[in-house]
Every structure is written in structure tokens, then in C-alpha cells.
Amino acid sequence: xxxxxxxxxxxxxxxxxxxxxxxxxxxxxxxxxxxxxxxxxxxxxxxxxxxxxxxxxxxxxxxxxxxxxxxxxxxxxxxxxxxxxxxxxxxxxxxxxxxxxxxxxxxxxxxxxxxxxxxxxxxxxxxxxxxxxxxxxxxxxxxxxxxxxxxxxxxxxxxxxxxxxxxxxxxxxxxxxxxxxxxxxxxxxxxxxxxxxxxxxxxxxxxxxxxxxxxxxxxxxxxxxxxxxxxxxxxxxxxxxxxxxxxxxxxxxxxxxxxxxxxxxxxxxxxxxxxxxxxxxxxxxxxxxxxx
Amino acid sequence: xxxxxxxxxxxxxxxxxxxxxxxxxxxxxxxxxxxxxxxxxxxxxxxxxxxxxxxxxxxxxxxxxxxxxxxxxxxxxxxxxxxxxxxxxxxxxxxxxxxxxxxxxxxxxxxxxxxxxxxxxxxxxxxxxxxxxxxxxxxxxxxxxxxxxxxxxxxxxxxxxxxxxxxxxxxxxxxxxxxxxxxxxxxxxxxxxxxxxxxxxxxxxxxxxxxxxxxxxxxxxxxxxxxxxxxxxxxxxxxxxxxxxxxxxxxxxxxxxxxxxxxxxxxxxxxxxxxxxxxxxxxxxxxxxxxxxxxxxxxxxxxxxxxxxxxxxxxxxxxxxxxxxxxxxxxxxxxxxxxxxxxxxxxxxxxxxxxxxxxxxxxxxxxx
Ligand SMILES: Cc1ncc(C[n+]2csc(CCOP(=O)(O)OP(=O)(O)O)c2C)c(N)n1
Ligand code: SF4
Numbered sequence: 001x002x003x004x005x006x007x008x009x010x011x012x013x014x015x016x017x018x019x020x021x022x023x024x025x026x027x028x029x030x031x032x033x034x035x036x037x038x039x040x041x042x043x044x045x046x047x048x049x050x051x052x053x054x055x056x057x058x059x060x061x062x063x064x065x066x067x068x069x070x071x072x073x074x075x076x077x078x079x080x081x082x083x084x085x086x087x088x089x090x091x092x093x094x095x096x097x098x099x100x101x102x103x104x105x106x107x108x109x110x111x112x113x114x115x116x117x118x119x120x121x122x123x124x125x126x127x128x129x130x131x132x133x134x135x136x137x138x139x140x141x142x143x144x145x146x147x148x149x150x151x152x153x154x155x156x157x158x159x160x161x162x163x164x165x166x167x168x169x170x171x172x173x174x175x176x177x178x179x180x181x182x183x184x185x186x187x188x189x190x191x192x193x194x195x196x197x198x199x200x201x202x203x204x205x206x207x208x209x210x211x212x213x214x215x216x217x218x219x220x221x222x223x224x225x226x227x228x229x230x231x232x233x234x235x236x237x238x239x240x241x242x243x244x245x246x247x248x249x250x251x252x253x254x255x256x257x258x259x260x261x262x263x264x265x266x267x268x269x270x271x272x273x274x275x276x277x278x279x280x281x282x283x284x285x286x287x288x289x290x291x292x
Numbered sequence: 293x294x295x296x297x298x299x300x301x302x303x304x305x306x307x308x309x310x311x312x313x314x315x316x317x318x319x320x321x322x323x324x325x326x327x328x329x330x331x332x333x334x335x336x337x338x339x340x341x342x343x344x345x346x347x348x349x350x351x352x353x354x355x356x357x358x359x360x361x362x363x364x365x366x367x368x369x370x371x372x373x374x375x376x377x378x379x380x381x382x383x384x385x386x387x388x389x390x391x392x393x394x395x396x397x398x399x400x401x402x403x404x405x406x407x408x409x410x411x412x413x414x415x416x417x418x419x420x421x422x423x424x425x426x427x428x429x430x431x432x433x434x435x436x437x438x439x440x441x442x443x444x445x446x447x448x449x450x451x452x453x454x455x456x457x458x459x460x461x462x463x464x465x466x467x468x469x470x471x472x473x474x475x476x477x478x479x480x481x482x483x484x485x486x487x488x489x490x491x492x493x494x495x496x497x498x499x500x501x502x503x504x505x506x507x508x509x510x511x512x513x514x515x516x517x518x519x520x521x522x523x524x525x526x527x528x529x530x531x532x533x534x535x536x537x538x539x540x541x542x543x544x545x546x547x548x549x550x551x552x553x554x555x556x557x558x559x560x561x562x563x564x565x566x567x568x569x570x571x572x573x574x575x576x577x578x579x580x581x582x583x584x585x586x587x588x589x590x591x592x593x594x595x596x597x598x599x600x601x602x603x604x605x606x607x608x609x610x611x612x613x614x615x616x617x618x619x620x621x622x623x624x625x626x627x628x629x630x631x632x633x634x635x636x637x638x639x640x641x642x643x644x645x646x647x648x649x650x651x652x653x654x655x656x657x658x659x660x
Contacts, residue, residue, distance in 0.1 A: 035489055039358070052503055055494040060487045062361055063496035064354065065380050071351035075316055075358030075366075076487075078342040082313050083364065087489060105354065108347030 018210030020174035020200035031184035036088040041069040043094035070109035089116040095136035110164035123202035140265040167192035170230035175217025179240040207260025219255040299462035302430040304329030306437035309474040313364035316344035316355035322459040323371040323397035349374035353381035360390040363486030372399035386421025391444035399459040408633015409458040411603040426555040430467040448517040541580040548577030554600040565641035597624035629656035
């Protein structure tokens with residue numbers, strides 16, 4: 001499938017240089033097309049989308065309270081369907097707005113089966129408020145509220161979402177737009193609640209040069225720190241670059257040591273993270289092979 | 293059609309007759325019966341709406357916001373902890389100028405855990421930009437809820453409306469009331485700023501201080517214009533259905549020397565107290581404030597005033613009493629009574645009038 005030329009996010013936004021969120025949003029909106037409304041809770045994207053009365057987006061964007069995106073999406077989708085319209089309702093939220101404050105609304109909406117797509121772009125911190133830890137911040141990462149490095153692991157959002165059995169669930173990464181694009185197209189072709197979790201390597205938050213966003217995303221996938229997959233009606237498939245990474249991976253240290261936020265990570269922590277990645281890949285492999 | 297039912301049932305029937313497209317709700321005592329009734333109407337086909345059984349009140353208002361943003365008629369109901377839990381979203385609703393109608397069963401807030409009537413929940417939402425109406429009977433609950441959609445959706449208002457009912461005292465008391473033939477009273481919803489795919493834009497985007505300031509002024513303009521709209525809608529209702537309402541319901545006030553002022557069911561009780569006092573030779577009258585936002589400016593010149601508040605602003609005083617002090621220039625005797633559903637009879641109300649002292653404050657059942 002060729003990615004269309006139409007742009008729904010304009011060239012000059014107030015995003016940081018190398019911003020993964022705007023990169024992801026660009027492909028999400030290309031895949032969704034013009035009959036789409038974005039629902040955006042407080043996050044970097046509420047800045048990126050433009051300052052009143054201008055807008056950086058060429059589709060309607062509805063700003064909502066931090067905790068409420070999935071619930072607003074539910075109501076909006078029900079209203080469109082009641083009026084006989086297929087308009088795509090896409091909640092586009094950060095990791096904080098998803099794994100922390102917004103998780104109740106997300107859980108409720110997934111359970112009710114409302115017809116919408118929820119996309120969490122995961123930059124692994126609260127970036128909008130200046131890079132505090134979120135539930136998605138990985139072990140050992142330094143943020144302004146974990147100055148010595150986070151002592152807890154990243155919350156397993158995908159397992160939480162999977163427990164709701166959404167019709168479609170996928171991961172993606174800012175560094176692999178084709179994979180992302182295809183998944184959004186597929187998700188929007190299925191009625192019901194859909195969820196996508198997209199890794200968003202954020203230069204100021206992760207502390208790497210702003211021209212390395214794509215490279216950092218690729219290292220995440222090649223090391224297995226991030227795996228590209230989809231679960232279509234519960235059936236798991238590994239996609240794109242992760243197929244190779246299932247067999248042969250670069251060490252996680254190659255990914256971690258390229259980022260300022262992991263400065264001070266201990267060898268033990270690297271070993272712990274490596275073991276976790278190996279375990280995750282093993283589990284995914286088993287799920288792919290099984291017939292469940 | 294004459295019906296017998298509770299205040300909750302009256303609200304649910306009014307919602308049925310107003311034909312909203314989306315209802316999102318979460319149960320809480322003593323409001324629950326409203327959303328159960330509505331769920332039944334949707335299930336048995338007497339209402340053609342989408343019922344979203346959300347997981348919290350924050351989400352019920354959020355879902356209503358999402359629906360109303362597309363330009364459809366929307367309703368929810370709550371009470372007490374549910375109302376304060378959705379506080380953030382109440383500000384969002386008014387700020388986004390969405391004409392959502394909500395019923396609130398007035399109930400105390402914990403701790404201690406008390407489910408009795410108290411106006412502290414809705415009055416603590418006083419400054420969210422919602423219109424607030426307080427019903428005194430099941431009939432009024434029906435009529436006010438039905439009219440609320442036309443008021444909220446009026447092009448000069450476009451603000452949300454909260455219809456308040458005293459918990460249990462109104463929500464659960466069975467009374468006879470009339471329903472109306474809704475045909476021709478509520479025009480189709482038209483939200484000028486509904487999401488338009490053909491004409492995309494940002495809603496609620498980052499806004500500079502000076503622009504934000506203008507938006508706040510627009511909300512206030514909607515509030516001020518709502519006075520005329522309320523009067524117009526209540527007049528149209530009276531013309532069509534024969535039941536007449538005013539922002540303030542006066543009872544024997546023409547020659548009154550002392551007026552008692554209250555809201556909700558207390559306001560109904562005091563009409564009986566007025567008759568009692570008149571028999572004793574006290575020239576009493578009563579005023580029941582139905583609309584608290586927009587706040588009615590009442591002419592109280594040359595009258596002594598006794599205000600009964602089923603609420604309190606800690607460190608300041610009875611809320612209705614203070615609003616009247618500020619807006620109407622009176623020096624009322626402020627009685628705090630009925631908190632947590634405390635029993636307040638017309639005899640008690642008459643006794644408040646007998647003990648009145650200008651600018652005094654009295655806590656019924658607490659003050660010795
Ligand atoms: C109820 C509430 N609490 C706190 C905030 C402040 N706040 C705005 S955005 C944000 C963090 C957003 O983080 P995330 O969802 O990860 O998105 P990102 O900023 O990384 O894009 C916070 C804490 C808020 N807007 N609302
Ligand atoms: S902080 Fe990160 S996600 Fe936010 S705008 Fe900047 S680059 Fe994008």
C-alpha cells in the first residue's frame with residue numbers, strides 16, 4: 001500500500017526538532033484520511049497542533065481533559081454512529097495520559113466495545129510538563145522526578161489492554177512508518193475498539209541528538225526493547241523489522257548507552273533489562289507458534 | 293398525561309420526551325433511578341438513544357462532551373460525590389459551550405457517609421459556568437428538565453444546564469404529575485460550533501491570555517442572555533401546556549413585611565409556614581429561588597428577609613444568604629438548616645421567622 005501524498009499536519013509546528021510524536025501523527029493521519037476527528041488530551045500534541053486561532057492540522061482536533069480521552073472518544077463515536085456517520089474517531093494520547101491518569105477511561109471504553117481507535121505514543125515520560133517519570137518510564141531512566149534513575153519497571157500497558165480483548169491491538173514505532181501506516185489502515189477497517197502503542201523516541205526527553213530519532217527507534221526494535229506486532233482478533237503476528245529481531249538481536253546496551261537518560265545505569269540493571277527482553281521475546285515467540 | 297411517580301421518574305420521563313441522542317451515565321444514590329429508568333426506555337424501544345454505561349462520572353461527562361461536540365442532544369445525571377468527581381469536566385463543558393443537560397440529586401458529601409439532601413454539592417459547582425435550577429416538586433422536575441434542553445441549546449445561551457432535585461425529599465417521593473406531548477416544543481438541536489469535517493479546525497487549543505479572556509466574557513454573555521431565554525422558554529411552555537414558572541416563585545409577597553427565601557423542597561415547605569404565620573398576624577411571604585445561575589436580582593426593598601440555606605460555605609456563611617446580601621442589598625437572618633437531610637418542617641420554618649434578627653446567623657438544631 002502506497003502512503004498518500006496528502007498532508008494533514010503542516011510543516012511548521014511547535015514541536016521540538018526531531019519530534020517523534022509529530023512524525024507518528026503524520027502517518028496516522030495519512031492512513032486515516034480526511035473523515036477523521038482527533039481527540040487529544042493534555043500532552044505534547046496539544047501544543048504541536050497549534051495555538052488558537054491557528055491550527056497545524058487539517059482535520060478537526062478536539063482537546064480534552066487529561067484523564068478523559070477514551071471517554072470523549074466513546075461519546076463522540078456513539079454520536080457519529082447514531083447519526084449514520086463512519087467518521088474515524090482517533091484518540092491520540094501520550095503514555096502518561098494512557099498508562100496513568102487515563103487508564104480508567106481507556107479500560108471502560110475498551111470493555112464497552114465503543115468503535116474508535118486509541119493510539120498511545122509512548123515517549124516514556126511526561127514531556128509536556130518537562131520530563132517527569134510516567135508509569136511507562138523504563139527501569140534506570142533518569143527523569144526530573146527520578147533524578148537517580150527509575151527504580152521500577154515500565155508498566156506492561158499492552159498486557160493490560162490485551163486483557164480487554166480488543167478487536168485489534170498493535171505496536172508500532174516512529175522509525176517504521178510503513179508498518180505504522182498499514183496497521184492504522186487495518187485498525188480503522190475493523191469496527192469496535194482498537195488500540196495501538198507506538199514507541200516515540202524523544203530527543204530532549206531521552207537526551208540524544210535531534211537527528212537520531214529514527215536511528216534510536218531502529219535500535220529499540222533491533223535490540224528487542226520494542227517489538228513490532230499485531231493481534232488481530234486475538235491472533236498474534238510479529239511484523240516488519242521485528243521478524244529478524246526475533247532470531248538475532250543486538251545487545252540492549254547498544255540502545256541504552258546511546259541515551260543520556262540512562263547515564264548511570266549499572267551493569268546489573270543492563271543485565272536485568274537484557275534478561276527481561278529475552279523473556280518477552282520468548283513469550284511472544286511461543287504465542288505466535290501456539291494455536292490459542 | 294397524568295402520571296404517578298417519584299421526582300427521579302419525572303426527570304427520566306422528561307428526558308425520554310426530549311429525545312436525546314446520547315445518554316451516558318453512572319449510578320449514585322439517590323439519582324440511580326433516573327439512569328435505570330432511562331436504560332429501560334432505551335431497552336424497550338420507547339427511547340431511540342445510545343445509552344453509554346460509563347465507568348465513572350468523570351467519564352460520563354466526558355462521553356457527553358464527545359457526543360455533544362458532534363452536535364447531538366445529550367443528557368446525564370449524577371449526585372454528590374459523582375458531581376464533584378466530574379468537576380473538571382463541568383468546567384470543560386461550559387468552556388466548550390456544549391448544551392448538555394444534567395440532573396443532579398442534591399446530596400451531602402462525606403465524610404461522614406450521608407446520603408441525605410444538601411445543596412453543598414451543586415453550590416460548590418457554582419462557578420463552573422453551568423446554569424442551575426432547583427425543583428420543588430416532581431411536576432417541576434419534569435417541566436424544568438424538559439425545558440432545560442431548549443434553554444441550553446438556544447443560540448444566545450449554549451451553556452449546560454443542571455436541574456437539581458433534593459435527594460430523597462424529591463427524588464424518592466411519589467407525587468402525581470403531568471407529562472406533555474413534546475411535539476413542537478423542542479426545536480432540533482443546532483450547535484453552530486459542532487465538529488465539521490468539511491471545515492476542520494482546532495477545538496479548545498492552546499489560547500493566549502487575551503483570547504481566553506474573551507472566551508470567558510462570552511460565557512458570561514451567555515449567562516446574562518440566558519435570563520431572557522429562560523423567561524421566553526417558560527412563557528412558551530405556559531402558553532402551550534398551561535403551567536407557568538418564574539425565576540423566583542413568590543407566595544403572598546405583595547404586602548409582605550417579612551419574606552422567607554429558600555431553594556428546592558425547603559422552598560415549598562415555607563409556603564405552608566407563610567399561611568401559618570399569616571394566621572398569627574405576621575405579614576409573611578415567601579420566595580423560592582428556582583434559578584440560582586443566572587442569579588435573579590430580587591427587589592427586597594422595605595422587607596425583612598429570612599434566608600434558609602441547605603448548604604454552607606465554611607468560613608463565610610450560607611451561600612444563598614450571601615448571594616442575596618451581595619446582589620440584592622438585604623441584611624438577612626441566615627438560617628442554616630436541613631444539612632444531610634435533617635428534617636425541617638413548616639413549623640420549624642415559622643419559628644425561624646419568629647426568632648429573626650437582622651444580619652444574624654442561626655444553625656438549626658445546633659445553636660442552643
Ligand atoms: C488533571 C491534570 N493533571 C495534570 C496535568 C498536567 N499535565 C499536562 S500534560 C502532562 C503530561 C503528559 O504526559 P504524556 O501523556 O506522557 O504526554 P507527553 O507530554 O509526553 O506528550 C501533565 C502531567 C493536567 N493537564 N491535568
Ligand atoms: S518533548 Fe519529545 S514528544 Fe514532546 S514535542 Fe518535544 S520531541 Fe516531541
